[in-house]
Amino acid sequence: xxxxxxxxxxxxxxxxxxxxxxxxxxxxxxxxxxxxxxxxxxxxxxxxxxxxxxxxxxxxxxxxxxxxxxxxxxxxxxxxxxxxxxxxxxxxxxxxxxxxxxxxxxxxxxxxxxxxxxxxxxxxxxxxxxxxxxxxxxxxxxxxxxxxxxxxxxxxxxxxxxxxxxxxxxxxxxxxxxxxxxxxxxxxxxxxxxxxxxxxxxxxxxxxxxxxxxxxxxxxxxxxxxxxxxxxxxxxxxxxxx
Amino acid sequence: xxxxxxxxxxxxxxxxxxxxxxxxxxxxxxxxxxxxxxxxxxxxxxxxxxxxxxxxxxxxxxxxxxxxxxxxxxxxxxxxxxxxxxxxxxxxxxxxxxxxxxxxxxxxxxxxxxxxxxxxxxxxxxxxxxxxxxxxxxxxxxxxxxxxxxxxxxxxxxxxxxxxxxxxxxxxxxxxxxxxxxxxxxxxxxxxxxxxxxxxxxxxx
Numbered sequence: 001x002x003x004x005x006x007x008x009x010x011x012x013x014x015x016x017x018x019x020x021x022x023x024x025x026x027x028x029x030x031x032x033x034x035x036x037x038x039x040x041x042x043x044x045x046x047x048x049x050x051x052x053x054x055x056x057x058x059x060x061x062x063x064x065x066x067x068x069x070x071x072x073x074x075x076x077x078x079x080x081x082x083x084x085x086x087x088x089x090x091x092x093x094x095x096x097x098x099x100x101x102x103x104x105x106x107x108x109x110x111x112x113x114x115x116x117x118x119x120x121x122x123x124x125x126x127x128x129x130x131x132x133x134x135x136x137x138x139x140x141x142x143x144x145x146x147x148x149x150x151x152x153x154x155x156x157x158x159x160x161x162x163x164x165x166x167x168x169x170x171x172x173x174x175x176x177x178x179x180x181x182x183x184x185x186x187x188x189x190x191x192x193x194x195x196x197x198x199x200x201x202x203x204x205x206x207x208x209x210x211x212x213x214x215x216x217x218x219x220x221x222x223x224x225x226x227x228x229x230x231x232x233x234x235x236x237x238x239x240x241x242x
Numbered sequence: 243x244x245x246x247x248x249x250x251x252x253x254x255x256x257x258x259x260x261x262x263x264x265x266x267x268x269x270x271x272x273x274x275x276x277x278x279x280x281x282x283x284x285x286x287x288x289x290x291x292x293x294x295x296x297x298x299x300x301x302x303x304x305x306x307x308x309x310x311x312x313x314x315x316x317x318x319x320x321x322x323x324x325x326x327x328x329x330x331x332x333x334x335x336x337x338x339x340x341x342x343x344x345x346x347x348x349x350x351x352x353x354x355x356x357x358x359x360x361x362x363x364x365x366x367x368x369x370x371x372x373x374x375x376x377x378x379x380x381x382x383x384x385x386x387x388x389x390x391x392x393x394x395x396x397x398x399x400x401x402x403x404x405x406x407x408x409x410x411x412x413x414x415x416x417x418x419x420x421x422x423x424x425x426x427x428x429x430x431x432x433x434x435x436x437x438x439x440x441x442x443x444x445x446x447x
Contacts (some may be wrong), residue, residue, distance in 0.1 A: 022348075049337075053344035060351045089338050089364070090357060110334060 001054040003034075003061060004173055006213060006221070007154040011130040012037040014154055015062055016215065019171065020054045027051075028166070030079050031217055033158055035151070036063050037129025042070040043087075044149055044158050045080045045217050052083040056090065070095050070126070071114070074160035074217065075143035076102035078109075085110025097126065097135065101145030119147055136205070138162060140198035148206075155212035162202070163230055164188055165219030175220045178229040184219060186237070193239040203235045251445055252336040255372075258438045258445075259329040262379070263322045265431040269386065270315045272424045272431075276308035276393070279424075283417040290410035296403040297414055303396050304421060307389045311428065314389075318382050321375060328372040335365035373446050380439050383432050390432065393425035 007014040018031040032055055033044040041063045047055055059068070068091045073081040076099075084106065087094070092113030098106055100118030107116070123135040136148040142161050149158040165184035175181045193199055214222040214230060222230050284301040287294040338361045346354045397418050404414035 049341075053341045054348055056341075056354070057345040057349035057351070060349065060353055065353045065357070085334055086338055086341055089334070089361060 001051075001058040003058050006033075006215065007151075007156060009153065011153065012128060013062075014151070014156055016173070016221070017055060017058045019173075020051060022054060024050060028079055028218060029171075031215065031219075031221075033149075033215060034059055034062060035128060035131070035133070036067070037131060039067060040069045040128050041067045042072060042126075042128055042133070043068065044072045045074055045160070046071055046083050046087060048079050048082045049086065052086045055083070065091065068094055070097065070128070072096070072147075072149060073098035073102075073106060074138070074148065074158075075099060075146045076105045077143065080217070081106060082109050084114070088112055088114050099143075099145030099147060102143075121145075123147065136209075138202055140193070140195040141202055142192040142194065150209055150211075152210070155210050156215055157206065157209065157211045157213070157227075158215045158217075160217050161188075161192060162234070163214050163216035163219075163222055164192075165216070167219055171220060173221055174223050175226045175230075178226055178233070181220065182233065188218075189234065189237055190239055190241045196239055199234065199237075199239055203231055207231060252333045255442055255445055256329045256333050258442045259322075259325050262435045262438050263326065265435050266315060266318055266322060268431040269428050270312065270319075272428045273308050273311035273315060276304060276421065276424050277312065279417055279420050280304035280308060283414065286410055286413045286417070287407075290407050290414070294403065294407040294410055294414060297400065297407065300396055300400045300403060303392070304400075307392055307396075311386055311389050314382050314385050318379060321379055321382070325372070325375050325379065328368060328375055331368045332365065332372055335361060335368055339365060369446055373443070376439055376442055376446075380436065383436050383439070386428065386432050387436075390425045390429045393421055393428075397421040397425065 001017050001020040003015050003017045005013060005015050013036050015034040016031050017034060018029060023029060027048065027050055030045070030047050030051065032047050035042050035044070043059070071087060071094055073096060081098070084096070088111050095115045095117045097117045097119055100120060103116050103118055119135050121137060121139065123137045125132055125134045131151060131153055134150045134152065136150050136157070138146045138148045138160060140146065146160060148160055148162070163185070165181060166188055167184045211227050212224065214227045280301050283297065283304065287297040287301055290297070339358065342354055342358045342361060346358065400421065401415060401418040404411050404418055407414050
């Protein structure tokens with residue numbers, strides 16, 4: 001599994017893990033994000049069961065297992081959190097932050113040790129070392145209980161399925177040509193995102209944030225002006241169409 | 243080190259536990275029917291008066307062993323929840339072992355080795371607990387088997403008594419037939435479960 005550093009400061013570091021060459025062909029590729037401070041680490045959307053072993057092996061390059069104190073699940077899908085039953089035994093003292101709406105569902109993945117920390121609809125925030133991570137509501141994009149993670153200091157928005165693209169082959173990490181990239185995103189957003197109202201509300205709120213990087217759970221990451229281009233494109237897109 | 247064969251075995255064991263629990267329904271429903279039959283037979287025997295004098299204590303016997311079977315089955319039901327969660331825990335531990343082995347082949351790290359050792363220890367502990375629960379389960383089924391042997395004996399005795407009950411013979415003979423059939427069904431379910439337990443113990447060894 002490839003690991004790339006997205007941000008590094010004295011207080012914390014962002015690393016994206018993904019593009020696993022050993023991934024079974026029919027499984028959708030996912031980006032997992034590790035944020036680590038000197039003594040703590042959080043994994044955002046740790047991924048599915050199939051990815052657990054390469055993820056564990058990849059993460060141990062960067063962090064001691066006992067330092068993984070927190071997991072975050074943007075929503076309840078299996079590609080996001082079906083590995084929970086395995087993490088539950090690997091980091092039994094960790095906490096899982098996830099939408100309150102999905103607690104009874106996510107527990108089906110197996111959770112005897114990890115503590116479920118329900119995130120209220122209006123969002124919230126946690127501290128990781130000296131860094132603050134904000135849970136930004138992204139309900140109905142696509143899941144009815146859904147959050148992004150915003151780091152005001154790193155100016156990174158982990159946007160979950162928003163901005164996701166479906167490409168095959170050895171895909172670059174960053175979007176370099178937005179117009180060309182639309183073909184990989186358009187169907188996904190039209191089909192998976194059910195509500196124009198929720199989408200417009202999200203766009204309005206996210207435009208208020210200072211963002212250098214928008215990091216989705218699938219496909220390429222948006223950097224610099226590509227973020228604004230995405231927001232403009234997404235604002236105009238008619239979603240909820242099969 | 244857990245192989246994919248061992249992972250399959252863990253799943254198969256889980257299916258065996260599920261089969262055992264499914265058979266419990268058969269045992270419980272037949273035992274409840276037996277209890278009901280005992281009550282009906284008592285009414286018929288009362289009506290028959292002296293003609294069914296020998297049948298009255300038999301109905302008490304039927305009631306006694308059916309109540310005992312219901313009680314034993316209820317105890318097994320309580321144990322079955324524990325069995326299911328232990329079998330599931332064994333599957334999960336085995337799965338974790340399998341994933342950790344894969345992680346170790348990607349990157350050798352002392353932390354992964356520690357996790358492998360911890361998870362193997364956990365697996366052994368859960369397997370031992372499962373073995374213990376299976377041992378208790380076996381003794382419960384052996385109890386039911388004994389009760390069903392008594393039921394078969396009573397079915398034969400009751401048929402003799404029923405033949406002396408004059409106009410009530412037919413009703414009481416159908417009670418005897420019912421006891422025979424129920425006891426047979428319960429015995430079959432118990433034998434199937436003992437076979438599953440036997441295989442489960444072999445697989446866990």
